[in-house]
Amino acid sequence: xxxxxxxxxxxxxxxxxxxxxxRMIERLPKRMLTAVSDVSxxxxxxxxxxxxxxxxxxxxxxxxxxxxxxxxxxxxVEIDGIDLVTExxxxxxxxxxxxxxxxxxxxxxxxxxxxxxxxxxTEPVSARGGNIDGLAEKxxxxxxxxxxxxxxxxxxxxGGQRQRLCVARALASEPKLIVCDxxxxxxxxxxxxxxxNLMSDLKEDHGLTYLFISxxxxxVRHMADTIGVLYLGRLVEEASPTSLFNEPAxxxxxxxxxxxxRLDAFGRExxxxxxxxxxxxxxxxxxAFHPRCPLATDICKAExxxxxxxxxxxxxxxxAGQVRLKGAA
Amino acid sequence: xTTPVLELKNLTVDIPTRFGTLRPVDDVSWSIDAGExxxxxxxxxxxxxxxxxxxxxxxxxxxxISGGQVLLEGERIDRLKLSDMRRIRGKRIGxxxxxxxxxxxxxxxxxxxxxxxxxxxxxxxxxxADARAIRGLDEVGIxxxxxxxxxxxxxxxxxxxxRVVIALALCAEPTLLIADxxxxxxxxxxxxxxxALLKxxxxxxxxxxxxxxxxxxxxxxTADRVAVMYAGRLAEIGPVSQIVGQPRHPYTDGLMASTxxxxxxxxxxxxxxxxxxxxxxxxxxxAFHPRCPFVQDKCRHDPGPKVxxxxxxxxxxxxxxxQEDVA
Numbered sequence: 001x002x003x004x005x006x007x008x009x010x011x012x013x014x015x016x017x018x019x020x021x022x023r024m025i026e027r028l029p030k031r032m033l034t035a036v037s038d039v040s041x042x043x044x045x046x047x048x049x050x051x052x053x054x055x056x057x058x059x060x061x062x063x064x065x066x067x068x069x070x071x072x073x074x075x076x077v078e079i080d081g082i083d084l085v086t087e088x089x090x091x092x093x094x095x096x097x098x099x100x101x102x103x104x105x106x107x108x109x110x111x112x113x114x115x116x117x118x119x120x121x122t123e124p125v126s127a128r129g130g131n132i133d134g135l136a137e138k139x140x141x142x143x144x145x146x147x148x149x150x151x152x153x154x155x156x157x158x159g160g161q162r163q164r165l166c167v168a169r170a171l172a173s174e175p176k177l178i179v180c181d182x183x184x185x186x187x188x189x190x191x192x193x194x195x196x197n198l199m200s201d202l203k204e205d206h207g208l209t210y211l212f213i214s215x216x217x218x219x220v221r222h223m224a225d226t227i228g229v230l231y232l233g234r235l236v237e238e239a240s241p242t243s244l245f246n247e248p249a250x251x252x253x254x255x256x257x258x259x260x261x262r263l264d265a266f267g268r269e270x271x272x273x274x275x276x277x278x279x280x281x282x283x284x285x286x287x288a289f290h291p292r293c294p295l296a297t298d299i300c301k302a303e304x305x306x307x308x309x310x311x312x313x314x315x316x317x318x319x320a321g322q323v324r325l326k327g328a329a
Numbered sequence: 330x331t332t333p334v335l336e337l338k339n340l341t342v343d344i345p346t347r348f349g350t351l352r353p354v355d356d357v358s359w360s361i362d363a364g365e366x367x368x369x370x371x372x373x374x375x376x377x378x379x380x381x382x383x384x385x386x387x388x389x390x391x392x393x394i395s396g397g398q399v400l401l402e403g404e405r406i407d408r409l410k411l412s413d414m415r416r417i418r419g420k421r422i423g424x425x426x427x428x429x430x431x432x433x434x435x436x437x438x439x440x441x442x443x444x445x446x447x448x449x450x451x452x453x454x455x456x457x458a459d460a461r462a463i464r465g466l467d468e469v470g471i472x473x474x475x476x477x478x479x480x481x482x483x484x485x486x487x488x489x490x491x492r493v494v495i496a497l498a499l500c501a502e503p504t505l506l507i508a509d510x511x512x513x514x515x516x517x518x519x520x521x522x523x524x525a526l527l528k529x530x531x532x533x534x535x536x537x538x539x540x541x542x543x544x545x546x547x548x549x550x551t552a553d554r555v556a557v558m559y560a561g562r563l564a565e566i567g568p569v570s571q572i573v574g575q576p577r578h579p580y581t582d583g584l585m586a587s588t589x590x591x592x593x594x595x596x597x598x599x600x601x602x603x604x605x606x607x608x609x610x611x612x613x614x615x616a617f618h619p620r621c622p623f624v625q626d627k628c629r630h631d632p633g634p635k636v637x638x639x640x641x642x643x644x645x646x647x648x649x650x651x652q653e654d655v656a
Contacts (some may be wrong), residue, residue, distance in 0.1 A: 034339075054486075054516035054518065055516055106469065113558065122515075126458065130566060158604050159373075160604060170465060188372035188605075189372070189543070189545065189584060189587050189588050190372060190587045190600065190601040190604075191372075191604060192585060192587070192589075192602075193587035193588075193589075193599065193600040194597040194600045194602075196589070196598055197597050197598055201598065203376070208516055213562045214519070215516065216589075218546075218589040218590040219518070222589040222590065222598065235404070255518060256517060256518065258521075259517045259518040259520070259521035260495075260517050260521075260546065260590075261520070261524070261544065261546025261547050261549065261550045262546055262549065262550065262590060263518075263545055263546055263549045263573055263588060263590050264549070264573070272518070272522040272525040273518045273521060274333055274523040276486050276488055276489075276516075276518070276519060277516070327649070
């Protein structure tokens with residue numbers, strides 16, 4: 001069964017070379033940064049798929065390619081069976097585009113300060129000539145704000161309320177898929193809980209599908225039906241939250257879970273992980289994680305592991321399933 | 330009893346504005362002993378960074394300390410002249426800020442920045458300063474420290490830069506370290522490295538630390554004692570196991586419960602309704618009462634009981650341990 005979203009062999013390479021003239025004078029080669037490398041996954045309708053990874057792992061780049069803000073270098077993104085990269089019929093593209101919306105990280109930067117809330121929220125509909133009578137008021141109530149708020153400006157709202165406005169705007173065109181790029185990272189915990197609960201409720205009410213991008217494992221564990229772990233642009237493991245957190249199959253996943261601070265762990269003495277994410281313009285050979293991996297052997301240096309089924313999920317590791325959580329008590 | 334390294338007595342900070350005086354820090358008292366890490370948590374606007382800045386005398390005008398005392402090893406430092414304060418800052422109080430890139434001078438090598446700080450505060454020769462700088466970098470876990478002395482900040486990754494900033498804060502061997510969101514800009518695996526480093530350094534040097542953060546997980550793993558702030562006031566202070574495990578102030582309780590980690594496996598997160606009030610519009614009585622699930626009449630008029638220097642108290646008329654039956 002293919003899902004609402006089907007991503008195959010998605011790759012994105014950025015040219016990060018110095019300017020042409022510098023390259024000629026200093027005789028430098030071109031420098032290419034592979035932000036996303038051969039990533040494939042499906043998102044079934046009405047589920048939440050979460051992408052986690054550290055900075056530079058390519059999670060936001062994937063999000064941007066899914067909504068069409070960036071073109072993939074290779075591979076394709078199919079939404080509802082239609083590949084937005086190769087599709088040329090404008091009518092079909094337009095129809096699919098109304099099905100996708102995005103919520104960004106910073107609610108202060110993603111709302112136009114000179115527009116009234118009503119105009120901001122209804123823009124996805126009014127831009128296509130749709131009927132916007134009472135739409136803003138209806139959506140504001142749905143996201144827990146008041147109808148009167150439609151006449152206000154964004155600066156009159158707090159961070160959490162602004163993120164609610166972003167959610168309302170994303171709902172306006174009645175999308176099927178919402179890509180959320182770190183939607184609560186800029187919010188305080190008590191407000192984060194409000195926004196996450198709101199997003200769960202709306203998912204039920206509207207039958208939404210989320211692609212949820214976050215660096216916060218605890219948030220992802222709470223929200224996701226399936227979690228994909230990214231390392232250096234590669235999908236290293238995919239599993240349900242329960243199996244991922246209880247029995248991570250990839251050593252990087254285990255390292256992330258061990259490193260994440262826990263509430264019940266005061267005075268916990270765990271050896272912190274070693275090393276940092278390598279330079280993406282010059283990734284290690286074979287498995288990208290091998291220089292930091294406790295299980296690495298010769299094959300890891302030579303051969304890039306493929307994403308293969310492991311239990312109910314998938315994992316890309318030559319020694320899948322051999323890791324143990326350090327903090328497990 | 331030995332003198333605590335840092336003691337705040339009824340510290341109050343005021344910001345006069347055209348629309349009246351705002352009070353971002355209101356009557357806060359606590360102490361930190363040598364070798365102890367005090368975690369200060371709260372949401373944005375709770376006054377935690379303001380408290381840190383008041384201690385090191387870096388309040389931006391027109392904010393100023395309008396009442397109370399700051400004592401460093403028993404000596405008052407809140408009334409010092411600017412020049413005297415400069416001698417304390419860096420020497421006796423080290424500071425680590427959130428963003429490691431903006432805390433370093435991009436035009437100087439890290440060796441120059443470290444030796445400059447050492448030469449300013451300690452009476453040593455240039456060669457000795459360099460040797461100390463290398464030792465400092467070694468101690469915070471920078472590999473081949475000697476060769477990295479000539480490197481510029483941009484040549485380091487975020488985690489390595491934060492290590493350099495910590496080395497810089499510690500190079501004059503301060504007795505108190507103030508770390509304001511030291512790991513917020515870092516990835517989880519690097520964050521674990523930095524918090525482990527801070528813990529080790531405090532233990533080895535017997536240094537007191539004030540760790541300001543909004544991340545409950547970091548606090549739970551790093552701090553010995555925790556102070557919870559709300560709307561400029563101290564809501565609760567106590568040992569970390571108690572604050573996390575058996576909070577008594579309803580705000581602490583809500584804060585802990587709303588972190589996704591605490592409610593793993595539950596369909597919904599527990600949420601605190603509403604948001605923190607703006608400083609200009611603080612409600613009467615206990616600042617938390619409009620959001621409190623256990624609010625009673627007394628809370629609407631009487632600000633909560635004061636939390637004094639003595640430990641283990643919650644600024645709440647009806648702390649949770651006294652009303653088990655209500656919940």
